Amino acid sequence: MTRVAIVGVGNMGRNHAHAVSDHPTLVLNSVVDVDADNAAEVAETYGANRSETDAEPAFERADAAIVATPSHAHLEPAEKALDAGLHLLLEKPVSRDIDAARTFANRCYKTDLVTGVSFILPTSPRTRPSGRRRATATLAMSWPAGRSARFRCPTPGRPVRATTRCST
Amino acid sequence: MSNSRKAGPGDHPLFYMNIHDVDALLSAVEERVDEVTGYERRGELTDIDIPDAHQVLLRFKDGTIATLEGYGVLPEEVPGDIAAEFELVGTDGTALVTLPSEEVELYADGYDRPDLHYWPVVNNRMDGAVRRQIGQFADAVAGKGEILAMITDGVRAQTVAETARRAIEGNRPISPDTV
Numbered sequence: 165m166t167r168v169a170i171v172g173v174g175n176m177g178r179n180h181a182h183a184v185s186d187h188p189t190l191v192l193n194s195v196v197d198v199d200a201d202n203a204a205e206v207a208e209t210y211g212a213n214r215s216e217t218d219a220e221p222a223f224e225r226a227d228a229a230i231v232a233t234p235s236h237a238h239l240e241p242a243e244k245a246l247d248a249g250l251h252l253l254l255e256k257p258v259s260r261d262i263d264a265a266r267t268f269a270n271r272c273y274k275t276d277l278v279t280g281v282s283f284i285l286p287t288s289p290r291t292r293p294s295g296r297r298r299a300t301a302t303l304a305m306s307w308p309a310g311r312s313a314r315f316r317c318p319t320p321g322r323p324v325r326a327t328t329r330c331s332t
Numbered sequence: 333m334s335n336s337r338k339a340g341p342g343d344h345p346l347f348y349m350n351i352h353d354v355d356a357l358l359s360a361v362e363e364r365v366d367e368v369t370g371y372e373r374r375g376e377l378t379d380i381d382i383p384d385a386h387q388v389l390l391r392f393k394d395g396t397i398a399t400l401e402g403y404g405v406l407p408e409e410v411p412g413d414i415a416a417e418f419e420l421v422g423t424d425g426t427a428l429v430t431l432p433s434e435e436v437e438l439y440a441d442g443y444d445r446p447d448l449h450y451w452p453v454v455n456n457r458m459d460g461a462v463r464r465q466i467g468q469f470a471d472a473v474a475g476k477g478e479i480l481a482m483i484t485d486g487v488r489a490q491t492v493a494e495t496a497r498r499a500i501e502g503n504r505p506i507s508p509d510t511v
Binding site: 166179180182183184186187189190227228230234235236251253254256257258259260262265266268269272273278279280281282283284285286287 | 343347348351352355356359450451453457458461462463464465466467468469470472473474479480481482483484485486487489490491493494511
């Protein structure tokens, strides 16, 4: 069983906690939040072993971390998770600062740990009908092919126009 | 609008909301973005220093053109909490994805189209895209598969979103190569 620590249990953190608690090979070991009452409530609701207000003791007893803190506070717990040798799922954006995000991506590229960003659209049959996904060259860095997987959308012929709209 | 306020001051909707759409665009077109421009409207959410709405125009290096729209001021009564569309027009046809879907419509005290896609709870269990993502993360950790969206994908999408933000604020087209 993989022990998971979730850092930040606002709306998305709660969704992650719920999904982790339902998964047959994952154990929701720790729930971490700056709000102790919130952490305790989420831990009780989803059956976590403990609640914390500090990520580091949670990371000592975990194999993987999900970081869902507010976006200005993503990188610090993410870096600490990798320091602790944990696999990582990080909410988007990687960091509010694009240069810091690139530096962190470089670190993730060099590790053998599983490191992912929480883009859920690729998991949906509506937006990802088949295939795996490849992160091709980013706009300022490049990685050799084979490091990632290929994503194919059912593009009808050669794309001419795309429109996307999101409202909340 | 409450979602916009929950995201918090300074959390630009290009990053907390539209970055998913940028990732979908990049994956669908499978080409790098050449240039980005756009406009925004500020008003209702000025107190937390984020725009109410933005529209972005992108040109890809292969000539594909795309629009990216984000609106953070829907009224609370809007069904489904998040309204999203993705349309692709190609030389051989079109593809359209609309969320929330119309598979379930509820008429009671009001009208609702419950979320069946992102994080629905079915028989007290998490379902939908979040459940699948956690499943894939678990498989990757166990060595049984690969994570679908890597940190590099996050940076790739964030670079385009950052380019859009700077293009809007600078009122001029910008290439992501300069960001």
